[in-house]
Amino acid sequence: MNSIEVIKEALEILQLPNLITKDDIKKQYRYLSKKVHPDLGGDEFSQERINRAYDILMDYIDNYRYSFSDEEIKQQLPGVDYAIKFKQ
Numbered sequence: 001m002n003s004i005e006v007i008k009e010a011l012e013i014l015q016l017p018n019l020i021t022k023d024d025i026k027k028q029y030r031y032l033s034k035k036v037h038p039d040l041g042g043d044e045f046s047q048e049r050i051n052r053a054y055d056i057l058m059d060y061i062d063n064y065r066y067s068f069s070d071e072e073i074k075q076q077l078p079g080v081d082y083a084i085k086f087k088q
Helices: 003-013 022-036 044-063 070-076 079-087
Strands: none
Touching: 003 044, 022 044
16 A cells, blocks of 8 residues: 555545644544443454544654645655655
């Protein structure tokens, strides 16, 4: 999975649009955690997915940018796309 797919999946898990703020991520994380937390009748797998998505998005915002457009992600996290570009 490349960096764009990882970010897009994290946004889908947290049910967030591409243009968001750090506060939006925090609010949505707390909202979803209250619904799926194991102590409140939810399951561990769902909580782990939400936790991982939150960590991915917060790390991206802290270290890179607030935009989650495909082009911005490619520039900030070249990953596989970057390696392929120079192999050709």
